[in-house]
Structures are given as structure tokens and as C-alpha cells.
Amino acid sequence: MVCAVVSARVSPNFVEKIHTVRIMPSEAETLDLNVVADFICGACMCLPGIIVAESGDFYNQEIWRVRSILGRDFKYPETIAERTLIEMAHHISVAGRRLIIEPGEDNNR
């Protein structure tokens, strides 16, 4: 799997500035909450600010629970800008997956 992290400054309805884009591949036997949390936490290392991720990524767990697992400030997307960023990270992760994990697949098509 591939995790894409976009670090940005946002206003309520616009993405003001993108600071960093990070793509991290990883392999795991299972996809339980702890594996996903460790993966996301590792990908966001050294990046300041609040982690925003889709509720499905954390199996729709309550925010307070995800916060305590991650040990960092966390929230689900609320504003239009946060949703835009999540969408952006999705596109990057899909493209990154094709680039890193399935390099031969496009050539075979």
C-alpha cells in the first residue's frame, strides 16, 4: 500500500499553500487499525500540524480514539479546503501506487 501525505496551510474554503508532499510505500500482512495508524503516523513524522484523514481510513472510529492511538492531534475533514486536500492526497497515492508498486502494469496494458 502507498500513503500520500500533503502538508499544507488552509483557510476554511481554500488551500493557501502546499508545503510538502510525501509518498510512502509499505507492505503489511493485515490491515488492522494499528497497522494503518502506525503507517500514517510514520508518514506524517516531522510534519507539524493536525493530521486530517478520511473516516474510512480509521474504520469510522471516534476522533478521541484515533487521537489517542496516534498520539497526535487529529480530525476528520470538516471544511471544503480539507476535503480538497484529502482528494489531492488520494490522487497522489493512486498515482504513487502505480509508479512504485505496479511499475510494469502500465507497460503490459
Added chain:
Amino acid sequence: MNEEKTAVLLMRENPSKSPDPYKMDELRGLAKAAGYKVLAEIKQRRERDHRFQIGMGKIAEAQSYHPTKLIFYNPLSPSQVFNIRSEFSAQVLDRFNLILEIFASRASTREAKLQVDLARLSYDAPQVRSELALKTRGEQPGFRGAGAYEQSMYHDIRGRMAKIKSELKDVETMSEDRRQKRREQGFDLVALAGYTNAGKSTLLNALTGSGVEAQDQPFTTLSPTTRALEIKGRRVLLTDTVGFIDDLPHFLIKAFHTTLSEIAEADLVLLVADLSDPAELLHSKMVASHKALWDCQVTAPIVTVLNKVDRLSEGEASMKEELIRDLAPNPVMVSAFSGSGLVELKECIYQRLQPLQEYQIRLPNTSEGLSRLSRLYETAELLSVSYGEELVVKLRGKGEAVARLKIESSDSQAKD
């Protein structure tokens, strides 16, 4: 005889989620808006019961009040509706059907009626399909039958949905043409959006001095209502729209696409919020509004109108504004009821509208050219006109209005 409609409200809370006391309040408000007298409210914190959604004992307790209907907050599956009806001989509604009932009672325009019909059919189609599947389970078509089941009902629904969709598409094209025409006439389009019962219609009345129906209940407005307004010489059309509500199924938003496109296509969106709500509720309503705006694919700038500020003290109002600062772009505190803050809001609207561009155009010095010039006085701000062999006009206005003029000029030149 007109019998009073009574209801008992039931809600199942998920044990893995924190309790939300405002959900029941919202359901009560919706039930009252639909004309039901609420006899009792019953909550249960448990996992979903696959047969009845909530515990049997709670349904029996609700039935002891002898209500006309049992209204569930949680969505009910067709088999759950069937089970509750057959075991308790009770009429049931879930939150989504309740909202549809309100919509159906308020829909006055053809467009609104079509949208409500489409939403109901979109909801009914899978339900009818699964009911037919339940009915025909274990049976073999053929012997003494026509060899077919009541599949036609499902196909009829699909057919009607397709017909309504094509009619709504015509309405949408018409609305799009109307918006384009209004832009060409030099109007800026501003849409009022926000959670239901936030005071959008009252704000429209306060800003434009019109008498649109406004009541302290959810979903008073269903169809878009537009009124004109002039702010510092800029002509603005303010459109009131249907309110948002949390946890709505995606197909209802799709059914109301025509109405919501008024928000998506606006030059500026006024996101109205009820500041008198408790902080937690205000936050969740703002999140729901942002989600709805995201679903509408709004790209226009947003001004947040924090309404009903007259119900709060100054300290409370600024504390709440601070709490939702991350969710409220360009906040302006307003009371549509008392009229305070309306001047600041108009100033904010003026500042956030795209500035008008300056153009220089040439028109033929003929009677046709002069008539076009006189029309320009209505659609744009004329800075200077020099009369010679050609009319050289310097103006400030919307790009669409100037583009329209250029098309007309090239058409007339082609004719010559």
C-alpha cells in the same frame, strides 16, 4: 373529520459512538414541521436489531401511547418495516421518509414536485425490488401463473424516474439559460445557503425588503426564490435555497441537483448559520453545511453570515465566533430579525464580489449602435463615450455583458 396526527419518536444510539443529544431535538423539530404531535421520545443505546432496528420492548412501549405513527431516527430496511408492521400493527416512518413527507407537503412549484417525486422513487425502487424478492422467494413462476411476477412495478418506477429526470434536465437547462441571461444583464448572482432553519428567508427579506414566507421551522423554502438588491451601484440577485440537513442520502442530494445548482453556479455564496445554537450543535451544522457545499462543488467565495446574534450577548457571540473560526470564512455577525449588521454584510458582499473590469468597445454610429448604447446604461457603468464615425465607449462591467454586446455586433456586421 380532521384527526390530529400523533407520533412517538424512537432512536437507537450506537454504543461505540458518543451520544448526541441534538439528534432527538432535530427529529422532534422535523416531526412538528410535518404536523405531528409528539407523544413521547424513546431512546435506546444498543447494537442494531436486525428484525426491528430497536429492541422489541421499546416498540411495545411506544405503541402503548397509541400514536398514529412511530417515527424512527435510524433508517429502516424494508424487512424491518414489514416486521414492525406485522408484529405491532404500527405505521412506521424513518427520518428520511419524514423529510420527504415535509417536502411533499411544502412543494408548490412544478420543479419542487418533480424533485420530491424523484427522491421518493429513488428511495422506493430498491425497496420495491427487495420486497418483490421476498415475496417470490421459494416460488416458481409458471404453473397457473402467467409465468411472470410483478416485476412490472419495478420497471414502472424506473420508467417514471427516467421521465422525471429528463423533465428536470429541461428545467435545469432553463435555469442555466436564465442565469446566463442575468449575468449578461450585468447582475451578480449571490446564493443564500445554510443549514435548515438558519434564517435564510428572513435574511433575504431583511436585505431586499421583500415578503418571502419565513417561519421558525425546518424546510419552509423548497424552491429557489430570487430577489434583486443594489449594493453601491452593483446590481445583485439574491437567491434563497433549500436548507441543508445532516446525514441525507446521496440520492436526495442528486434529486435536488437543479435547486442546488443555484448555489454551485453563484458568484458568491452566503453561508448562513444560526449563532444562537449551542456551540457543539453549531459546529456540527457548519461541518454538515461544508459537506453539502462540497457535494454541490462550490468554487465561489463564501461569506459566513452568523445570524440571530440578537439572541446572544456580545461576549457570547464573539466566543462562539472564535469557536467556529476554522469553519467560517469571512464571518459577519447579523440579526436578520432586528436588522443589526446588515450594513456590514452588504459591505462584505460588495468587497467579495469579483471586481468589475474596464473595457473599451466600439459601436457603429447608427440608430442600432445608439440603441445598444442605451442598453449599456442599464447593464454596465459607462465611464466615457466619444461620438465620431464610431462610438468609442469606455465602460466598467461584467465580462458576460460585454461578450454579449460583441456577439450582437459581429452578428449585425455579418448581416450587413
